[in-house]
Amino acid sequence: MSAHIKILRQVLSKYSSPMTLNYPSGVNPDKKYSQIPEGLRGFIERDKEKCIGCRACYMVCSGRATKYFDVGDKRTIQVFHFRCTYCAHCEEGCPEEAIKMTKNFELTVTDRNDPKAYVNTELDMLTCKNCGKVFTPVKLEKRAFERLSDKINPRVKDVVIADFKKGEGYCMDCRRSRGVMMDAHTKKHVWLEVV
Amino acid sequence: MGIINRARIYSPWLYHMHCGGCNGCDIETLAALAPRFDAERFGIQLVASPRHADILVTTGCVPKQFIPMVKRVYEQVPDPKVVVAVGGCACGGSLFYDEDPENYAILGSADLLIPVDVYVPGCAPKPEQIINGIVQGILKLAEKGAKKDAKQ
Numbered sequence: 001m002s003a004h005i006k007i008l009r010q011v012l013s014k015y016s017s018p019m020t021l022n023y024p025s026g027v028n029p030d031k032k033y034s035q036i037p038e039g040l041r042g043f044i045e046r047d048k049e050k051c052i053g054c055r056a057c058y059m060v061c062s063g064r065a066t067k068y069f070d071v072g073d074k075r076t077i078q079v080f081h082f083r084c085t086y087c088a089h090c091e092e093g094c095p096e097e098a099i100k101m102t103k104n105f106e107l108t109v110t111d112r113n114d115p116k117a118y119v120n121t122e123l124d125m126l127t128c129k130n131c132g133k134v135f136t137p138v139k140l141e142k143r144a145f146e147r148l149s150d151k152i153n154p155r156v157k158d159v160v161i162a163d164f165k166k167g168e169g170y171c172m173d174c175r176r177s178r179g180v181m182m183d184a185h186t187k188k189h190v191w192l193e194v195v
Numbered sequence: 196m197g198i199i200n201r202a203r204i205y206s207p208w209l210y211h212m213h214c215g216g217c218n219g220c221d222i223e224t225l226a227a228l229a230p231r232f233d234a235e236r237f238g239i240q241l242v243a244s245p246r247h248a249d250i251l252v253t254t255g256c257v258p259k260q261f262i263p264m265v266k267r268v269y270e271q272v273p274d275p276k277v278v279v280a281v282g283g284c285a286c287g288g289s290l291f292y293d294e295d296p297e298n299y300a301i302l303g304s305a306d307l308l309i310p311v312d313v314y315v316p317g318c319a320p321k322p323e324q325i326i327n328g329i330v331q332g333i334l335k336l337a338e339k340g341a342k343k344d345a346k347q
Contacts, residue, residue, distance in 0.1 A: 020233040023323050063289050063318075082287030082304075085318040105321055108328045109314050110335070112306065117316065 041086040042105040050098035053123040053137035057090035079119040128171035135171040200340035206238035210248035216255025219319040220282035227322035245271040256284040256291045257302045275339035277332045283318040
């Protein structure tokens with residue numbers, strides 16, 4: 001019988017202390033929040049210098065929170081926190097690791113157009129030398145060339161890079177139509193060997 | 196500040212309306228009112244009828260079949276009233292809503308239908324965030340109450 005009472009006392013002692021977590025201060029008075037779990041996913045933070053404007057985050061966004069606008073010679077990539085589901089697909093899919101989920105989760109706004117609810121990244125775009133069309137971000141072209149140049153077959157590397165340099169600054173359509181004048185063709189190396 | 200307005204701010208009563216969505220925000224809202232986070236120390240109390248409430252908390256996106264009920268509940272809350280939209284669906288439509296192609300069953304966020312005063316985004320928001328939102332709502336309630344007093 002006395003053992004039973006001992007167990008009961010131990011159980012009840014847990015409930016005697018206050019269960020409420022104060023906010024804002026929590027159990028620890030020096031911290032603002034009572035508990036933040038290790039794996040908590042909060043608002044998105046995008047590194048402006050790392051971002052190349054490839055729209056991979058727009059493609060994988062499950063809540064359609066990420067959008068992009070091409071206005072003039074600027075591309076704006078925008079995340080709307082109201083629609084974000086914090087799935088971290090964009091963090092996973094970003095090829096440059098520019099997106100990071102912070103632990104900051106606190107946001108209350110009284111207006112839908114409050115700038116706090118948006119994350120905007122502006123990027124410069126390239127203009128075509130021939131037709132004047134705005135077609136791709138400057139950083140994207142640069143980075144794509146860097147990435148691809150490692151994977152080119154070493155046998156034809158010099159030819160391909162030289163051809164690429166000829167077409168630099170031209171948009172997709174102009175590159176295709178002016179391919180003959182540039183003396184650049186995808187199968188040039190094959191012909192070179194035959195001749 | 197009039198005595199009625201002061202009493203209203205010290206103890207705002209809250210009505211919780213679940214429109215659509217996945218129920219995640221409802222669980223978090225109830226957690227915010229339960230003893231662990233204890234919103235009752237601010238005088239916030241959950242009531243069973245919108246006719247008793249000062250603050251209307253909406254969660255989830257609005258399905259088209261639910262439009263008349265949302266309007267009716269909003270009209271039943273006595274003036275001055277504050278609407279707090281909790282969660283990504285109530286704020287911006289989130290997963291369930293898209294402009295193009297339009298969803299045949301879902302209207303979208305709550306602010307397309309009724310005026311929303313405070314937005315609490317998150318999927319789902321933490322109870323602390325909801326308490327923060329409701330406290331912001333109380334500040335709005337004070338403004339609206341003062342305006343109503345000035346009119347009378």
